[in-house]
Amino acid sequence: MRTALAITVLAATLLAACSPSSSSQQPASAAAAPVVKTVAITQIVEHPALDASRKGIEAGLAEAGFKVGDNLKIDYQNAQGSTATAGQIAKKFAADKPDVIVAISTPSAQPVVATVKDVPVVFNAIIDPVAAKLVPSMEAPSGTNVTGMSDYIPFEPQFELMQKLMPNLKRIGYVYSPGEINSTTMLARMQAYLAPKNIEVLAVAAPRTTDVAAAVRSLNGKVDLLYTSFDNGVVSTYESVYKVATEIKLPLVAADTGTVRRGAMAAYGPDFYDLGVQTGHMVARILKGEQPGTIMPEHPKSGHLVVNPTAAAALGFTLPEAVVKEAKEVVGQP
Incomplete structure (x- = not known):
C-alpha cells in the first residue's frame, strides 16, 4: 500500500515538472513583452503646420524611446475643421482613458481640457494657453492634469x-x-x-x-x-x-x-516640426511617470x-x- 502511494506521489511530481504551465518553461519573449502605451491625438484640421507638428510629436516620442508598433500606440482623430466634432472627440478620449491625450490647436484643446480631468493632457500649437483657459499661467506648472507647448512668437x-x-x-x-x-x-x-x-x-x-x-x-x-x-x-x-x-x-x-x-x-x-519634437519629449516624460501638473508649459525655443x-x-x-x-x-x- 505504501509502495503504491509513493509511486503515485512520484508520478504527480514528474507530471508537474514537465507541465507546459510551469513558470520555468515560459518563453523568454512572453516575459519580455513590452508594455504598450497609448497616446491619443486630436487635431482640429489638417494643414501643413499642424501636420508637421504631429509628425514632430511622434519623432520626439521615438527619440525618448517610445516607438509606434513597438511600445507605443497612437489613436489619431481629426475634427475636419468642426468644433462640434472636436467636442465629440474629447468625449471619446475621456471614455477611452489613454495614457496621455495630446490636443493640437486651440479649438481641439479647449474641449479636451474642459472634459477630461483624470487623464494627462498635453496641448500643442496654442498662441495663448492662458486666454484659452488651458492653464492658469505660462510662468509656473499648472498643478492640474494639463501642460503643453505654446506656438507664440512675440x-x-x-x-x-x-x-x-x-x-x-x-x-x-x-x-x-x-x-x-x-x-x-x-x-x-x-x-x-x-x-x-x-x-x-x-x-x-x-x-x-x-x-x-x-x-x-x-x-x-x-x-x-x-x-x-x-x-x-x-x-x-x-x-x-x-x-x-x-x-x-x-x-x-x-x-x-x-x-x-x-x-x-x-x-x-516657429518651426512646427521642432515644436512637435519638444511636445513629444514632454509627453514622454509623462509616460515615464512625471505628473503633467509639475511640468512647466513651454514656448518655442526659437x-x-x-x-x-x-x-x-x-x-x-x-x-x-x-x-x-x-x-x-x-x-x-x-
Missing part, C-alpha cells in the same frame, strides 16, 4: 520684418476667424503694439473658410500688406488667400513659416525667417536683397 520680430520689407508701412490687413480665441488674442496684441506707432490694423472677420477669399479681396487698395497668423480657418485654405492676393497684388507676410511654400512672400515664426522671392514677384513685390540673405530658408514657387 509680434515684435514679425513687425521688424514688415518694416524691413516696407519702411513706410502704415496699414496692415488681418483676416481671421472670430471664433478662434488664438486669432482674436493675436489681433488684440497687434493693435496694442502698433497703436503707439501709428500703424493701423484693418481686421476682417471670416467666420467660415468659404468666407476667407472674399475677406482678402475686401482689403484691395486699403492696406499695404496682409498679415496672416496661425488662424486655422485661414491657413487651411491658404491657396485661396494666395490666389486673390496675386490678383489684387497684395503682399502676404505670415507668422506660419509653412505658408511661405503656399504663397506668403515671407514669414518669421523662430526663423523663411522667404519666397517667386511668390513675392507674383504678389507685385520685390524682396530686399538683405532680407533674402538673412533668411534661414529660401523657397520657390508655391
